[in-house]
Amino acid sequence: MLRTDIKGITPELIQAKRRIGQRMVGVYLGVYALFVAVHVFSPDVPGLPCGGVSLGLIGGVTMMLFAVLMALVYHLLCTRVEKRLAPPQEK
Amino acid sequence: MLYEQSQLAVILFLSVVAVVVGVSIQMVRRVTTPAGYFAAGGRIHWGVNGIAFVGDYLSAASFLGISGMIATLGYDGFLYSVGFLSGWIVALFMVAEPLRRMGYFTFTDAIDSTFNSRSLRFVASLCTIVVSIFYLIPQMVGIGSLVTPLFGIPHYIGVLIVGVVVTIVVATSGMVATTYVQFIKGILILVVSVVLTLFMLQRGIMLPEHMQYREHRPLQTLEVEKGEAGYAVLRASEYELAPEWDAAPAYARGFVNVVRNGEVSPWLVEKRRDDGLLLRETQYLERLGDGTLLYNGAPATSGRVFLVGTMEEIVHRGEQVQHTGALGPLEFLRTMYSSRVNIWPHATYLSDKGQMQVFYQRTVPAADMFKPGGMFRLNEGGWSARLDFISLMLALVCGTAALPHILIRYYTVPSQAAARKSTVVAIGGIGFFYILSLFLGFGAMGSGFLNIMDTNMAVPLLARSFGTVLFAIVSAVAFTAVLGTVSGLILAASGAVAHDIMDRLMGIHMSATEKVVAARMSAIVVGCIAVYLGIVFEGMNVSYLAGWAFALAAATNLPALLMALFWQGATSKGIVASMLVGMSSALTLILISPEMYVRYGLLASEAPLPLNNPALIALPLSWVTLVLVSRYTSSTVSPR
Numbered sequence: 062m063l064r065t066d067i068k069g070i071t072p073e074l075i076q077a078k079r080r081i082g083q084r085m086v087g088v089y090l091g092v093y094a095l096f097v098a099v100h101v102f103s104p105d106v107p108g109l110p111c112g113g114v115s116l117g118l119i120g121g122v123t124m125m126l127f128a129v130l131m132a133l134v135y136h137l138l139c140t141r142v143e144k145r146l147a148p149p150q151e152k
Numbered sequence: 153m154l155y156e157q158s159q160l161a162v163i164l165f166l167s168v169v170a171v172v173v174g175v176s177i178q179m180v181r182r183v184t185t186p187a188g189y190f191a192a193g194g195r196i197h198w199g200v201n202g203i204a205f206v207g208d209y210l211s212a213a214s215f216l217g218i219s220g221m222i223a224t225l226g227y228d229g230f231l232y233s234v235g236f237l238s239g240w241i242v243a244l245f246m247v248a249e250p251l252r253r254m255g256y257f258t259f260t261d262a263i264d265s266t267f268n269s270r271s272l273r274f275v276a277s278l279c280t281i282v283v284s285i286f287y288l289i290p291q292m293v294g295i296g297s298l299v300t301p302l303f304g305i306p307h308y309i310g311v312l313i314v315g316v317v318v319t320i321v322v323a324t325s326g327m328v329a330t331t332y333v334q335f336i337k338g339i340l341i342l343v344v345s346v347v348l349t350l351f352m353l354q355r356g357i358m359l360p361e362h363m364q365y366r367e368h369r370p371l372q373t374l375e376v377e378k379g380e381a382g383y384a385v386l387r388a389s390e391y392e393l394a395p396e397w398d399a400a401p402a403y404a405r406g407f408v409n410v411v412r413n414g415e416v417s418p419w420l421v422e423k424r425r426d427d428g429l430l431l432r433e434t435q436y437l438e439r440l441g442d443g444t445l446l447y448n449g450a451p452a453t454s455g456r457v458f459l460v461g462t463m464e465e466i467v468h469r470g471e472q473v474q475h476t477g478a479l480g481p482l483e484f485l486r487t488m489y490s491s492r493v494n495i496w497p498h499a500t501y502l503s504d505k506g507q508m509q510v511f512y513q514r515t516v517p518a519a520d521m522f523k524p525g526g527m528f529r530l531n532e533g534g535w536s537a538r539l540d541f542i543s544l545m546l547a548l549v550c551g552t553a554a555l556p557h558i559l560i561r562y563y564t565v566p567s568q569a570a571a572r573k574s575t576v577v578a579i580g581g582i583g584f585f586y587i588l589s590l591f592l593g594f595g596a597m598g599s600g601f602l603n604i605m606d607t608n609m610a611v612p613l614l615a616r617s618f619g620t621v622l623f624a625i626v627s628a629v630a631f632t633a634v635l636g637t638v639s640g641l642i643l644a645a646s647g648a649v650a651h652d653i654m655d656r657l658m659g660i661h662m663s664a665t666e667k668v669v670a671a672r673m674s675a676i677v678v679g680c681i682a683v684y685l686g687i688v689f690e691g692m693n694v695s696y697l698a699g700w701a702f703a704l705a706a707a708t709n710l711p712a713l714l715m716a717l718f719w720q721g722a723t724s725k726g727i728v729a730s731m732l733v734g735m736s737s738a739l740t741l742i743l744i745s746p747e748m749y750v751r752y753g754l755l756a757s758e759a760p761l762p763l764n765n766p767a768l769i770a771l772p773l774s775w776v777t778l779v780l781v782s783r784y785t786s787s788t789v790s791p792r
Contacts, residue, residue, distance in 0.1 A: 070253065070568070079718070082245035089241045090549070096234070097545045101538045104530035107227070108523025113486035115522035117227055121234045122590070125583045128237050132244055132579040136572060143569065 074146040081138050089131055096124055161624035162303065168628050169317050172333055172635060179325035186655075186667045189326035190257035190647050191563040196331055198570035202577025204331050205561055207338030209240075209552075209578065210585055211637035213290045213698030215341055215630055216297065218586070219614075220607035222593020223461065224496070226521030228528050229593060232699070233586035235548025239702075240582060243553040244575040250717045252562045252571040259556045259644070259709065260652040263716045269724035270657060275731050277652035279708045280556040282735060284645040285681055286704050287555065288638060290697035292686020295634040297608040298627060304453060311686035314631075318638045319679030322646065323672040327564060330639040337629075337636035342581060344629045345588040348611070349481075351618050352595040356476035357487055360462045360600045363617065369458060371513060374410065374419060376429040383428065385410070405499045407434065407510055415449050420512040432513065435460075435496070437605055439507040439753055445690065447605055459613065461602025464515045465492040481591065488594050493518040495597075496604040500750065507753045511604045521597065536762035543768030544699055550771060551702025554709035557640035560647065638682065646674035689751075699765055700742055707734035707770035711778050719782075726782030734774030741766030 099106050100117070107117025183189050196204070214236065221229025255262030260276035292311050299310025321329055375386040376393065385391045394400070394409035394416050402409050407418035408431055419431035435457060438446040448456035467490040468476045476487055498511045524530045529537040552558060562571045592611055596602055601613040612630055616623035650671035654660045662670060689697065712731050715722040742748060745764045746756035763769070 075250075075253075078249060082249075086242060086245040089238070089245075093238050093545075093549060097542060100231075100524055100528075100530055101542060104524055108519075108525075110489075110519070113482070114489045115227065115519070117524065118230065118485070118522055118590075121230055122587060124234050125237050125586060128241050129580055129583045131241060132576045135245060136576045139572060140569070 071146060074143065077142045077146060078139050081135065081142065085131055085135050089128065092127065093124065096120060158620045158624050158627075160621060161627050164624050164628035165299075165303075165631055168632055168635070172329075172632075173317065173320055175332060176321045176324040176329040179328050183325045183328055183668065185664045186257065186651065186671070188328065189668045189671055190560070190643070190651060192327040192331050194564060194566055196564040198565050198573040199577060200331070200335050201561060201565050201570070201574035203338040203581060204334040204564075205338070205558070205574060205578035206581035206585070207334030207336070207341065207633075207636045208558060208561060208640045209582055209637075210338065210341050211287075211291055211294070211633060211698070213294070214582075214585070214589070215633040216294050216608040216611060217290070217698065218589045219593040219596060220610035221527075222590065223596035223602055223610040223614075224604065224607045225526030226594075226597070227523050228526040230590055231524075231528075231545070232548065233589060235545050236552065237579070237583050237586055238549045239552025240575065240579045242549060243558065244572065244579065246714060247553045247559070247717070248562055248571045248575045249568040251559055251713075252565070252568045254717070255563060257560070257563055257651050258647045259559045259713070260648065260656075262559070263713055263727065264724075266716070267724040267727070269728075271728050272724040273652055273657045275728045276712070277648035277657070279731050279735055280648035280652070281645045281678075282739075283554075283701065283705045283708060284556055284641045284648075285678070285685065287557070287698065287701035288641050288678075288682040289685045289689050290701065291634050291638045291641065292682050293689050293697060294608055295631065295638075296686055296690055297606050298612065298630050298634070300452060306451075306453060307690045308687045311683055314634060314638070315679050315683035315686070318635055318642060318682075319676055321635070321639050322642045322675040322679070326668075326671065327560075327643060330636070330643055331561075331564060333632070333639055334636040337632040338581065340629045340632055342585060344626055345585055345592065348615055348618075348622070348626065349588050349591045349595075351622070352591065352614070353481060353484055354478050355618075356479045357463060357466050357468075357484070357491065357598055358475040359466065362475045363600050372433040373422065374431040376408070376431060378426075378428045386428075401501045401503055402508070402510070405501045405510070407499070407512075417449060418508065418510050420510075434513075435511045435604060437509040437511075438503075438505060439509075441506050441753070457603060457605055459601050460494065460496055460513065460604050461597055462494050462600045463491055463598040464494050467491050484591065485594065488518050488598070489522055491518045491598075492516065493521065493598055495521065496602075498604075500755065502753075502755060507750070518597075521594075539768060540762065540764050543703070543763060543765040546771060547699060547703035547706050547765055547767035550706035550710045550767065554705040554713060555702075556648070556705075556709070557637070557644040560644050561640070642675050642678045642682065645678040646671045649674035649678075703765050703767040703770065704735065704738045704742070706767050707738040707774045709734075711771070711775040715778050715782075721782055721786060722778065723782045723785045725785040726778045726780075729781040730774045730778030733777040734770055737773050738766040738770035741769060 109116045111119055187193055218233055251262045254265040259280050260273055263276050264273050295314040296307035296311045300307055376383050377386050383393055391410050391412050394411050397409045400409050402418045406421050409416050410419050418434055418436055420434050421429055422432045423430040435448055450456045466473050468487045492515055494513050494515050496511045496513055498509050500509050528541040565571050565574055596610040596614040599614050599617045601617040603609050612627045615626035654670055708731050712727045716727055744760055746759040747764050749759040750756050
């Protein structure tokens with residue numbers, strides 16, 4: 062039961078946005094895996110003092126800000142692709 | 153007095169109920185079609201949907217649980233926030249737009265969109281129901297924690313009240329009312345968190361004797377002298393050592409049973425000397441053989457639990473102070489980091505009456521709470537602790553994109569771009585909340601208003617340290633936090649029953665109105681199940697329980713969803729097998745986990761596997777099953 066009532070979607074557009082999504086999720090999950098790996102293989106590192114608090118805390122907050130930044134960048138890239146690949150009547 | 157009722161809190165609580173029920177009844181006539189009931193007609197603005205996502209997602213587990221975990225376990229609680237938010241990246245980049253493109257009302261719609269398989273439809277809807285019910289447990293437990301101190305009523309009555317209210321909301325106007333309840337809730341949570349954080353920073357950090365509202369009390373100590381006739385308690389004639397105290401299980405864990413007025417309580421052995429012992433008061437939770445919970449020897453409503461969580465020594469800008477005054481956000485964290493704090497770890501053992509959890513005070517450098525160790529013993533716990541940690545972080549990052557109640561929200565917006573934009577709004581709002589929860593958690597740690605036996609109350613009690621008005625407001629908002637999420641969960645489960653199973657699978661011929669009636673009936677049944685589970689799981693940290701729901705969602709739904717959307721080689725049989733293996737393995741691992749053994753009244757060390765979170769085993773198992781079965785069956789099923 063594939064939907065047929067959503068307009069403005071072309072296979073090229075779907076492919077283009079899928080590529081952006083897959084690359085960006087790869088980058089984010091790589092950083093996330095690194096964050097987890099540091100805790101597993103060097104549990105002392107997150108506890109090291111850094112800037113008056115612990116390195117782990119700074120790392121965690123950075124991960125959160127990075128997620129917000131990635132979300133914004135993804136949206137901008139997708140919007141640009143949508144404008145470029147939209148069907149002629151919608152441009 | 154911990155369980156003191158606040159009239160304002162009761163009024164706000166009842167106002168929230170009146171508004172929510174009023175909105176739902178007002179909208180009931182506008183909901184006459186399945187599209188209106190399940191997806192609000194697909195006409196919700198992306199901004200409203202984004203904030204509704206915030207409201208949907210920031211459940212009791214986040215609003216109550218995360219700060220509670222940070223307040224008691226420190227940094228390890230914060231790691232949950234990192235995992236929870238990261239899951240949204242998977243949802244945004246991989247799931248949001250394809251799901252909006254491929255489905256109509258439910259998770260099953262999207263996953264079955266290219267297969268049109270009856271068995272897949274049945275299994276996907278079954279998994280939706282199981283995951284939704286699992287996620288309902290922490291919400292209902294959270295509301296029980298909240299309503300008990302608010303009304304002074306038992307946990308089960310609180311759960312029952314909420315169950316009835318939420319069922320009314322969902323059973324009347326479905327996604328329309330749920331969206332607006334979640335939208336209002338999302339805004340309220342963010343505003344209240346900002347206000348509470350600002351209050352806390354303005355007050356700064358202080359020693360307990362400087363607090364305006366002070367409810368903690370100094371801990372009692374007992375001196376025990378060794379004489380010719382044996383050991384005896386000095387200068388406190390009402391206390392005496394219990395018979396055979398040194399042969400009791402408590403003594404092996406560092407506690408001595410002391411009798412007062414015929415009641416036995418465990419006291420921590422603070423010092424051992426040649427001529428005696430120095431004992432310090434503890435707090436203890438007894439789980440009796442029949443499941444009854446006693447807090448310091450009595451039911452929760454008797455008010456024997458006392459508030460803890462104080463600073464022992466404050467070092468501000470290199471100097472020891474008693475009160476810092478107003479602090480900036482970074483300065484607050486730095487001052488906490490360099491100070492000393494009183495924390496309350498616990499020990500568990502089996503006594504002759506049942507299972508005993510004893511909480512005792514320890515003074516530690518607060519820097520210890522800024523590093524792993526409160527929950528995950530990554531250093532001294534060996535590989536079992538590390539694998540458990542990996543498992544949890546895997547569940548959190550993979551679980552969000554597989555939660556049915558989150559996924560159905562993508563159908564409420566008019567386009568794919570709107571689905572994407574609303575997810576970006578959600579990530580911004582949720583990320584902002586988690587950063588605030590860091591301050592709220594560490595603030596609660598030294599506020600003197602921490603109930604160590606119910607960590608879910610950390611934020612409302614922190615608010616109470618500023619007076620009853622803020623406590624009443626925060627409690628009312630926390631109540632809406634549960635209402636909004638529970639509405640979404642019941643809606644997701646009722647959609648699975650009425651739309652996926654009754655309509656599309658069983659082919660029961662129903663008119664549009666009859667479908668809506670069927671969905672409403674399903675919502676009532678799911679609501680009853682939620683109430684029952686909320687009562688059974690009383691007392692557990694809601695974030696911890698949510699971790700299980702995430703693991704179950706990740707193992708059951710995520711491989712199926714991603715492979716159905718992106719892998720041409722996936723077959724319906726492969727997806728069915730993957731979901732069944734993911735669900736059964738995750739459930740089995742949860743049932744034999746150390747944490748569940750504690751719930752059974754046994755010791756955690758008796759569990760066959762030292763893994764508390766099942767994702768590390770169940771998720772890869774589900775994935776491998778999907779690939780293998782799809783490859784094996786690819787020649788026997790028609791291409792999609």
